Amino acid sequence: MHVVLDVDEVNAMVREQFAGSRNRCLELGHNYAVAEYEVVPDDIRPGGFVAGPAQFALVDSALWFLSFVALGRIEPMALTSELSIRFLRPAQGERLFCRATLEAVNRRSVVGTARVWCDDRTDKITSTAQGTYAVPLPR
């Protein structure tokens, strides 16, 4: 299934249905999605680092966008079943990026792996995660 999804359509859906999300879709490929996030002062936790939950939220968005790619359609009701994240090094920077890569898709779920980095330091990932998204069952 190699339907081309449109980044602008994804972002329009997010703005309309989930206005509170601060994460933006940046790129969609046939088996990956990239999301970005602009760090705000409220994200900074003791030590001066971007808090884990801000990274988690970005990962969750990137994997959500990945599930659209895997399903070949924008599916807002693809819900996170489970997500495990590992924090690898302190995150410092103005923008965070996350690339999510498809591991498998079947009629029940989408599984992907995600990596987060700051600014242009693509080789210094600050966290990595794997997660499962439940595909809505046909009614």
Next chain:
Amino acid sequence: MHVVLDVDEVNAMVREQFAGSRNRCLELGHNYAVAEYEVVPDDIRPGGFVAGPAQFALVDSALWFLSFVALGRIEPMALTSELSIRFLRPAQGERLFCRATLEAVNRRSVVGTARVWCDDRTDKITSTAQGTYAVPLPR
């Protein structure tokens, strides 16, 4: 190690050092911690549910507070190493609560289990998680 930690002191530290955190410590016991969170409209994702990342942030706070309990001191630099979360049912309500329970502590890390519920529905947990917090090494 059964040092009694003070809830108000924990919340004062959070307000001072991590002003962006929207989670509050509610209770500290010798092997558990309870945190709470007031849902805001920005947390609502498609379907009308509280988004996963808001639940994750609450879990992360509760486990952070738990690590203070386990260490017998308020230790802001106890950092999340890894956290895995499972979303069990839709979360709807005005306030979220999370209870984190200690599984083990050693000189390197604290491990706990957390459960989230909405309002007074303590028997309908919306997510459950386990995580590891790294204890700062002596310099």
Next chain:
Amino acid sequence: MHVVLDVDEVNAMVREQFAGSRNRCLELGHNYAVAEYEVVPDDIRPGGFVAGPAQFALVDSALWFLSFVALGRIEPMALTSELSIRFLRPAQGERLFCRATLEAVNRRSVVGTARVWCDDRTDKITSTAQGTYAVPLPR
């Protein structure tokens, strides 16, 4: 759903359908299951500890038994979707035990938390885990 399942029937199914399993069901309650395992020399890894995979296998069995409890029937095709495990302290002993507790069940999956200990040291858990088991979809 509080169907009483029979420990002997569960063990008979395991012996018949999964003869290679070295884990035995010990107890079934309305929201928990206990499994046990006899350590063999092949399980001992460097340092003299019971290897992680032997503990994982026991956890996987206990959560499998728990899914029978949650579904109210012996359902061999309840399959592990995902499992995350944390190793807390060295495991040494002749028998391992695992207690799995139900977190949630719906028509798609069963989620539980598990704790492993050695011999009679129930208060010194050597590993803890959470996992999701997929319920077979009706055909």
Next chain:
Amino acid sequence: MHVVLDVDEVNAMVREQFAGSRNRCLELGHNYAVAEYEVVPDDIRPGGFVAGPAQFALVDSALWFLSFVALGRIEPMALTSELSIRFLRPAQGERLFCRATLEAVNRRSVVGTARVWCDDRTDKITSTAQGTYAVPLPR
């Protein structure tokens, strides 16, 4: 750190110190390790599939070998801290393989991602995992 580790030396250590392990090191690169496993009848669970714990054991070995690569030395006491695994499709075949890739290493831990496949079906991974290995602290 790009010390070249020798596959035969790794397998000799495993045979000597962890005779019960049924997993073999196949290849070591500067940021990856590959392990293999020959399926035996005892591994087959209901449905005719290779059981999850056999796959977990292979993943655990591959990540252990990866930690040697990351540390630049054969370090039998690199211990699994936590491992989360997702089962993606039924595993059927005579041999299982696992490739583990390095995500990060620091003085406390090694984190890697692993993928398992059967026989020559490298594009049909049956499970994927991420895990953390604790580096022994200097005494």
